[in-house]
Amino acid sequence: MIIQQLAKEFQIKVSQVESTIQLIDDGNTIPFIARYRKEMTGGLSDVILRDLHQRLQYLRNLEERKQEVLKLIDEQGKLTEELEKEILSAQVLQKVEDLYRPFKQKKSTRASKAKEKGLEPLAVFLLEQEMQERDIEGYAKSFLNEEKGVSTVEEALAGAMDIIAEQVSDNPLFREEIRNLTLKEGSILSEAVNTEEKTVFEMYYEYSEPISKIPNHRILALNRGEKEKKLKVKLHAPSEEILFKLKKNVINNPNAQSAPFIERSIEDAYKRLIAPSIEREIRNILSERAEKEAVQVFAKNTEKLLMSPPVINARVMGIDPSFRTGCKITVLDETGKLLEYTTIYPNPPQNEFKKSKAVIKSLINKYNIDVVAIGNGTASRETEHFISETITEIDSKVHFTIVSEAGASVYSASKLATEEYPDLDVTTRGSLSIGRRLQDPLAELVKIDPKHIGVGQYQHDVNQSMLDEALTNVVEDCVNRVGVDLNTASPSLLKYISGINASIAKNIVQYREEKGKFKKRTELKKVPKLGEKAFEQCAGFLRVTDGENALDATAVHPESYEAAEQLMSLLGVEKESLRKGGNKMIEEKIMAFSEEVPESPVLEPKTIKNLQELSQIKQAVIQKQKPLTKKEKIHYNLKKIASELDIGLPTLEDMVKEFIKPGRDSREEMPQVVFRSDVLKFEDLKIDMELNGTVRNVVDFGAFVDIGVKNDGLIHISEISERYIKHPTDILSVGDIVRVKIIDIDIERGRVSLSMKNLSNEVQK
Numbered sequence: 001m002i003i004q005q006l007a008k009e010f011q012i013k014v015s016q017v018e019s020t021i022q023l024i025d026d027g028n029t030i031p032f033i034a035r036y037r038k039e040m041t042g043g044l045s046d047v048i049l050r051d052l053h054q055r056l057q058y059l060r061n062l063e064e065r066k067q068e069v070l071k072l073i074d075e076q077g078k079l080t081e082e083l084e085k086e087i088l089s090a091q092v093l094q095k096v097e098d099l100y101r102p103f104k105q106k107k108s109t110r111a112s113k114a115k116e117k118g119l120e121p122l123a124v125f126l127l128e129q130e131m132q133e134r135d136i137e138g139y140a141k142s143f144l145n146e147e148k149g150v151s152t153v154e155e156a157l158a159g160a161m162d163i164i165a166e167q168v169s170d171n172p173l174f175r176e177e178i179r180n181l182t183l184k185e186g187s188i189l190s191e192a193v194n195t196e197e198k199t200v201f202e203m204y205y206e207y208s209e210p211i212s213k214i215p216n217h218r219i220l221a222l223n224r225g226e227k228e229k230k231l232k233v234k235l236h237a238p239s240e241e242i243l244f245k246l247k248k249n250v251i252n253n254p255n256a257q258s259a260p261f262i263e264r265s266i267e268d269a270y271k272r273l274i275a276p277s278i279e280r281e282i283r284n285i286l287s288e289r290a291e292k293e294a295v296q297v298f299a300k301n302t303e304k305l306l307m308s309p310p311v312i313n314a315r316v317m318g319i320d321p322s323f324r325t326g327c328k329i330t331v332l333d334e335t336g337k338l339l340e341y342t343t344i345y346p347n348p349p350q351n352e353f354k355k356s357k358a359v360i361k362s363l364i365n366k367y368n369i370d371v372v373a374i375g376n377g378t379a380s381r382e383t384e385h386f387i388s389e390t391i392t393e394i395d396s397k398v399h400f401t402i403v404s405e406a407g408a409s410v411y412s413a414s415k416l417a418t419e420e421y422p423d424l425d426v427t428t429r430g431s432l433s434i435g436r437r438l439q440d441p442l443a444e445l446v447k448i449d450p451k452h453i454g455v456g457q458y459q460h461d462v463n464q465s466m467l468d469e470a471l472t473n474v475v476e477d478c479v480n481r482v483g484v485d486l487n488t489a490s491p492s493l494l495k496y497i498s499g500i501n502a503s504i505a506k507n508i509v510q511y512r513e514e515k516g517k518f519k520k521r522t523e524l525k526k527v528p529k530l531g532e533k534a535f536e537q538c539a540g541f542l543r544v545t546d547g548e549n550a551l552d553a554t555a556v557h558p559e560s561y562e563a564a565e566q567l568m569s570l571l572g573v574e575k576e577s578l579r580k581g582g583n584k585m586i587e588e589k590i591m592a593f594s595e596e597v598p599e600s601p602v603l604e605p606k607t608i609k610n611l612q613e614l615s616q617i618k619q620a621v622i623q624k625q626k627p628l629t630k631k632e633k634i635h636y637n638l639k640k641i642a643s644e645l646d647i648g649l650p651t652l653e654d655m656v657k658e659f660i661k662p663g664r665d666s667r668e669e670m671p672q673v674v675f676r677s678d679v680l681k682f683e684d685l686k687i688d689m690e691l692n693g694t695v696r697n698v699v700d701f702g703a704f705v706d707i708g709v710k711n712d713g714l715i716h717i718s719e720i721s722e723r724y725i726k727h728p729t730d731i732l733s734v735g736d737i738v739r740v741k742i743i744d745i746d747i748e749r750g751r752v753s754l755s756m757k758n759l760s761n762e763v764q765k
Contacts (some may be wrong), residue, residue: 002059010052016042017052024053030473030497031480032537039648046477062093069100078103082643094281094757098172111166114159122156123163123758126265129256136257157709161261165269168250169277177245178270179278182237183285186211190222190233201225211235211282217700218291220458223287227461235279243270267702291462293700297729298459298600299470301698302450304734305404308441309667318435320405321375321383322428323347328431329359331367336436338421339367341428346386347379357390364391364398372398373438375405375430376696385681401438401673402706404696407445407452408433416447416492438673442482447492450475457699479541481666483555486524486542487517499537504529518544521552543663550578554658563647564655570641578662586659593637618702682709685745685752690759695736703732705740705754713752715740720756 003021007014019040023033023083030053034046066087073079090096106112114120122143126136140156150156168174192205196423204225209218225231246266251259313334320328320454324342333339340363346356363369372387374380380402391398411417412429421429436444451459459467479496486508494505507528512518521539524530530538539555547553549561556564568575571589628636638656642649657664693705696712703720704712715738717728725731732738744753 002056002063005059006052006055009055010048012044012048013042016044020044020049020052021056024056027308027533029476029537031477031498031541035480035555035654036540036559036651038654039652043650049201057307062090062096065093065096066090070098073103075414076103095172095176098175101172102167102170109166110159110162114162117150117159118145119143119150119156119159120163122160123167126160126258126261127164127167127250129251129253129258129262136261147583157261161265161268164262164265168246168269169273174246174249174656175274175278178237178242179281181245182235182278182282183211184484185238185241186282187236188214188219188222188233188286188399189236190231193230193232197230198332199230201228201230202367204231205478208675210255211286214286215700216293216473217457219286219290220294220461223290224461235282237275237278239270239275243267246270258690260616263356288463291466294458294462295467295470297457297458297698297700297727298451298467298731299474301734302453302471303478304475305453306442306445306475307482307667308735309673310440310442311371311438311673314439315368316368316438317360317367317372318403318431318433318438319372319374319383319387320431320434321347321377321379322427323379323382324349325351325427327356327383328381328427328675329363330428330431330435331363331369332435332439333367334439336439338432341431347382352375353386356386357393360387360390361394364394364396368396369377369398371438372400372643373403373435373436373645374400375408376402377405377408403434403437404453405430405434405437407448407648408437410452410597411448414447442478442667443484443490443493446475446479446496464636483541483543483663486521486544487512489542497538497541499534504534518547520544522547545663549656550662554578554662555664556655556658560647560651560655563645563651566645567641567652567655568659570645573659578659582661583659583758586656587600587630587634590634590637590641590656594640630734682747682750685709685742687742687745689742691742692739693738693754695732695734695738698728698732698734700727705738707740707754709752711750713740713742713754714752715756719743719754722757 003014003017007016010017019037019042020033023037023040024030028037030046030049033041033680034044034049038044044052051650070084070087073083087096087099090099114123122140125139136157137153140153140160143156144150144152150159161240161568187208187210190204190207192201195205199257201221201224204222222231222233226233243266247263247268250266251262252684253259315334316332318330318332322328326345327347328341328343330341331339340369342359344356344359345352372391374384374387384402386398387400391400408430409426411433412426417426417429418431421432424432433444433447445453451464451467476496476498479493480498484493484497491502491505491509494500495502495510497505500508504527507530511527518524521542521544524539524542525532525535536559540555543554544552551558551561551564565575567573571593573583573586573589577583638652639649642652645652693707693713695703696706697704700717702714702716704714707713715732717726720728720731739759740754740756741759742752743755744750744751
């Protein structure tokens with residue numbers, strides 16, 4: 001049942017779902033399955049595998065809850081075949097809970113107290129709506145009982161109506177219809193707690209929007225305003241329509257003497273029981289939806305930031321800018337080793353401009369600096385202006401760039417930073433982190449809790465466990481997609497590798513420190529707590545660049561070494577070529593592997609209906625007989641090689657890619673870092689000016705773009721494209737280089753509004 005449902009939802013084969021579930025249940029990680037079990041999954045990506053795994057967990061939890069509910073109802077002796085069928089066919093957890101509601105053991109309620117007083121038969125009598133001639137008040141007198149607390153007819157009828165109200169409230173069909181109607185036609189309203197107080201929530205002080213249209217970022221804003229006690233938020237439901245439908249469903253004889261009592265019961269049920277409950281449910285539905293999208297956007301932005309390309313073989317000067325406390329400077333060599341650090345004071349209040357210039361020039365000349373990385377925090381633009389002016393006065397070709405310092409202060413004050421650099425103060429560690437983020441963003445950013453990287457919105461308002469899980473998955477996928485050097489990777493990086501936890505990561509580093517560099521991957525099996533299963537999961541993602549076996553420097557998994565060596569032998573590829581940057585001639589060798597041409601399709605006259613179809617088939621044959629393209633012939637020959645070596649085609653294709661470029665870095669395909677040697681002032685900006693910028697953050701309502709002035713400009717979602725887009729992430733990602741036009745400048749607030757419309761804009765991703 002679950003397998004068929006997943007296959008339908010993800011539009012994949014049942015066999016793919018079965019294999020994926022089996023792999024997950026056997027303890028394989030998503031990165032391992034995505035990279036090394038493509039034959040079994042049909043090549044499903046890590047993104048689809050994550051979504052499938054998440055959906056699988058939900059459906060399994062749903063099935064577990066169904067069985068639990070069936071058991072609880074059956075124990076009460078109230079489980080019918082029809083109810084069982086309804087529960088088992090429920091597609092969502094809310095439906096199961098609605099069906100279980102009438103049977104749920106509640107705390108003491110007005111209805112339960114009325115039942116204890118023996119008033120249930122009176123409620124049944126009222127609901128029958130048939131006894132028009134019978135005196136209701138007279139019948140109600142028979143239920144008077146001083147000992148049970150029923151002293152008057154009014155009390156008896158009130159208790160009976162409480163029972164009816166609860167029955168109406170517990171009806172799953174009614175609740176589902178009311179929920180859907182409120183979602184479709186209701187509104188969400190907010191007002192200020194104190195209209196005189198100036199807050200960031202002022203636009204919501206007198207606010208209303210249809211529930212069906214409110215965007216997720218506004219839901220999160222309302223939630224935050226309510227949490228901070230600045231706003232009162234409530235739902236407005238189509239109450240009249242709801243009550244009309246309830247009365248129509250419950251009252252089958254409007255002329256019955258009991259009809260007015262039932263009508264009052266329904267009104268009470270909706271106002272006292274259903275409406276507050278449905279409001280809570282809908283607020284939860286809206287919040288969960290908004291939080292889910294916020295987490296997805298945050299995760300996507302984080303992925304793009306983590307996958308920023310490293311600046312290789314560059315000597316970097318990192319600057320953590322500041323005013324009063326000065327700019328912390330660190331100088332790093334090509335490997336990220338700290339060479340020197342100091343502090344300068346080019347900004348107010350000290351304004352030691354000349355002295356600071358001399359220090360920067362001296363360091364640049366002394367260490368042959370290639371790039372200056374400036375943090376984007378306080379005094380960033382002032383420091384950028386200072387650096388821009390300084391490097392124009394020297395002969396060396398030096399560039400600068402702005403680096404996000406989000407989370408740098410968190411890292412620099414962390415236990416990890418203290419262990420890494422016990423002799424450095426907190427601010428110097430921050431400067432060091434900024435410089436290293438440029439050299440290798442992934443290796444540096446994994447040291448920080450992902451939610452402190454700061455590329456999202458309302459990250460502190462969403463479900464934290466959901467956010468942590470999503471971001472951990474993103475970091476894990478990124479680290480494994482890139483792979484790490486086993487002999488240089490830090491514990492912070494290693495712990496995200498498939499099959500490795502924080503404890504094993506520390507053991508790997510400790511083993512490396514005690515025994516020296518790893519000479520081969522199989523040596524990992526000697527690391528404490530790293531067993532056969534962990535080795536299987538992690539080996540392919542860990543590289544040994546100068547080891548005994550050249551294949552250890554590639555993404556080829558040890559389980560495929562024998563096939564890889566057979567392939568090299570078959571194609572005449574030298575194994576040592578893997579140490580020398582690969583073999584660019586492999587495609588030609590594959591082309592030459594077989595001169596055969598795939599057979600043309602055989603014409604079967606009985607399948608041809610008319611001359612036109614015959615002509616079309618002949619044309620198809622002619623097309624087929626044309627020489628194969630290079631890509632087609634490589635694919636055809638690879639299929640023959642895969643068959644000859646008895647390995648899967650996806651595994652073979654991955655091997656070939658590794659032979660062409662061993663240990664290739666997928667980050668090379670990402671937008672490169674933009675380096676500059678000059679600076680733009682806010683005063684230089686003009687309406688209609690066109691600029692290139694770097695996307696720094698993507699949120700529900702647009703994207704923030706660094707155009708080289710103090711504050712990032714905003715492209716509102718309506719200005720991203722001429723066509724309608726559902727979300728900015730449909731087009732933009734963190735790190736994209738975009739062409740923008742200035743459409744508004746707010747000098748007082750230092751804000752710039754941008755547009756991408758009507759520009760020849762091919763986003764560089």
